[in-house]
Amino acid sequence: MNERISNLQIKKVKTGIEGLDEITFGGLPFARPTLISGYAGSGKTVLAIQFVLNGIQYYNEPGVFITLEETENDLRKNMASFGYDLDEMEKSGKLAIDNIRIDQTQLHKSGKFDLTPLFLRIEEATKKVGAKRIAIDTFEQIFSEIKDRDIFRQELVRLIHWLKEKELTTVFTSEKPAITNPKAGINEFITDCVINLSHSQLENVYTRRLHILKFRGSMHGTNEYPFLISSKGISLLPITSVEIHHVSEDVLPTGVEGLDEKISKKGFYVGSNTLISGTSGVGKTSVAMSVCLAAMKRNKKALFFTFEESKSQLMRNMKSLGFELEEFEKKGLLKIVTSRPTALGIEAHLVTLYENIEDFRPDVVALDPVTDLVEVGTKKEVRGMIVRIIDYLKNNLITVIFTALISSGSNSPSVQMSSMVDNWIKLDISKKENENQPYITIVKTRGMEHARNSSLLKFTGEGLKTEESI
Numbered sequence: 001m002n003e004r005i006s007n008l009q010i011k012k013v014k015t016g017i018e019g020l021d022e023i024t025f026g027g028l029p030f031a032r033p034t035l036i037s038g039y040a041g042s043g044k045t046v047l048a049i050q051f052v053l054n055g056i057q058y059y060n061e062p063g064v065f066i067t068l069e070e071t072e073n074d075l076r077k078n079m080a081s082f083g084y085d086l087d088e089m090e091k092s093g094k095l096a097i098d099n100i101r102i103d104q105t106q107l108h109k110s111g112k113f114d115l116t117p118l119f120l121r122i123e124e125a126t127k128k129v130g131a132k133r134i135a136i137d138t139f140e141q142i143f144s145e146i147k148d149r150d151i152f153r154q155e156l157v158r159l160i161h162w163l164k165e166k167e168l169t170t171v172f173t174s175e176k177p178a179i180t181n182p183k184a185g186i187n188e189f190i191t192d193c194v195i196n197l198s199h200s201q202l203e204n205v206y207t208r209r210l211h212i213l214k215f216r217g218s219m220h221g222t223n224e225y226p227f228l229i230s231s232k233g234i235s236l237l238p239i240t241s242v243e244i245h246h247v248s249e250d251v252l253p254t255g256v257e258g259l260d261e262k263i264s265k266k267g268f269y270v271g272s273n274t275l276i277s278g279t280s281g282v283g284k285t286s287v288a289m290s291v292c293l294a295a296m297k298r299n300k301k302a303l304f305f306t307f308e309e310s311k312s313q314l315m316r317n318m319k320s321l322g323f324e325l326e327e328f329e330k331k332g333l334l335k336i337v338t339s340r341p342t343a344l345g346i347e348a349h350l351v352t353l354y355e356n357i358e359d360f361r362p363d364v365v366a367l368d369p370v371t372d373l374v375e376v377g378t379k380k381e382v383r384g385m386i387v388r389i390i391d392y393l394k395n396n397l398i399t400v401i402f403t404a405l406i407s408s409g410s411n412s413p414s415v416q417m418s419s420m421v422d423n424w425i426k427l428d429i430s431k432k433e434n435e436n437q438p439y440i441t442i443v444k445t446r447g448m449e450h451a452r453n454s455s456l457l458k459f460t461g462e463g464l465k466t467e468e469s470i
Helices: 003-008 044-059 072-080 086-091 116-129 149-165 186-190 284-296 311-319 325-330 346-360 370-375 379-395
Strands: 033-038 063-067 095-099 133-137 169-175 193-202 205-215 224-230 233-236 273-278 302-306 334-338 364-368 399-405 423-432 435-445 455-460 463-469
Touching (some): 033 044, 033 149, 044 072, 044 086, 044 095, 044 133, 044 169, 044 193, 044 233, 072 086, 072 095, 086 095, 116 149, 224 346, 284 302, 284 364, 284 399, 311 325, 311 334, 379 399
Parallel strands (some): 033 193, 063 095, 063 133, 133 169
Antiparallel strands (some): 205 224, 224 233, 455 463
């Protein structure tokens, strides 16, 4: 790129918020204002102060948080729940918090609105810590007494210009009015970056969403992105990576006797993803657990997510196949996480998955069945979630097993995912001598050859086995 053009491109400041720096292509605009808008309870304050605190914690950039509504004591307690010690940051000389309660009469001189008292308060706080970042929550409180639209805009522009002169990267929060407000729209027009936070409802499940309405001089993600406020603060669903950086030549067997012999490499590549599909009761969970067991017997760790069975029920049922899961759990090689699909929104399920992966560091992850998540998200959202899971796990060389329910009479899951996965195992039922018998077929394996014929699947006290082709 031409050096002159490169120097003209706007500088950005990382937020340290998972996912947000990806969709903004590097963070918020340096020494420019960003507006975070949303209705009450949407997460505006958390995002704003997290931007300031992450600057201190991760990038050694002191910051100031101006609160016009919340008391300092409430703020300290609230942020402690996300693991931030505001007292310690203040003692280090890198954080200043100011709960401004300026009498509106101080802002009027000779009948004119004058922000000088506010500027003095902000300047005092920024000089105290040598601030690089500042958040003002919520800025409407400053201008609540201004009835004239033109004066409102004039004074807001003056404030923004003053902050730019100080080279402060600024975040304002703004509450979306429930009714038409004469000032509405002005703030979005004069700020350089506008982020809107909202809630959407599907059935009885609410999902928080983040949308970048504009970002002057920069590319940015244009979709609505689900996000979660968890014990670590705000995090967006990790964004799909275009590049997959890691591949492996190592192979993980399926653990199903006779099935690995049908694959040229005697198993699936480590870090690959496999779909196990079939109708209800055909053995999808058993095959998924068989893969996990094969990994654990090689001293690898397995993380098993189940959306239908309790942990105790799953362990009991697997004993009928000779799978003594308690033994591997005691060794720290197995972790089973149970959750009802409707207990959380789709973004909460995904963040829970990532948190468990970060905590347990598994070699294999199984989601059983991933199609249940359609209950809390659209098919498009579930498909997007699967893409994110695949990219994340591939980049970490973690093998993933998806089980998916197929409706009777259908050939594929309700969520179209066969084109996304590396390997596809299909289970079905056939009638033989008036008896329903399950059979197993390898539909595809990327990067290796495999047998095309189907085999009977036998459930024994010594695990799963395949028998004569049919």
